[in-house]
Amino acid sequence: MDQPDSKNKRPAGGDLIVPLLAGSFAIYYISTVWDLPWEASASGMFLGSLLLLLVALFVLRTGHSLYRGTVSLSLRRLIEPRQFQGRRLGLIALMIAFIAVIPYLGFTLTMFSFLLLAMLVLGVRSVPRLIGVAAITALVGYALFIALLNTPFPHGPVEALLGSIF
DSSP states (O other), X not given: OOOOOTTXXXXXXXXXXXXXXXXXXXXXXXXXXXXXXXXXXXXHHHHHHHHHHHXXXXXXXXXXXXXXXXXXXXXXXXXXXXXXXXXXXXHHHHHHHHHHHHHHHOHHHHHHHHHHHHHHHTTOOOHHHHHHHHHHHHHHHIIIIIIISOOOOOOOHHHHHHHHXX
């Protein structure tokens, strides 16, 4: 059987980054649910194990393709086309900023700001679409995570205002 040359192999190295991060998260997640009540622990173990299984299947499939010679572990698809590097770096900077400011602005305002700025970085220029998508998503997130599930996300001025109204 003819082996494709390295230029014709599909670069699959970048495709492994998210699954490997997800597998790392699953291991961390499983390690944190041991001391919870048995229902939460069982649920966490099931979800974490399911995620690890999916990651293992993906890695095995990629390994099989690597063995067959149809893919390479090149990261070329992550850095090409080069004209998108600014957008990619902008999104990474926004994610870091999201994590840094959420304790101060709270979940809802930080989510709104992140989505608005991320869509701007990605090229959305319609003001109604920018504000509408960001506002609806942030408010649905507030309703679900803060109001209904009482998740301990950081509270900021929006949560204080909405908490005083409702």
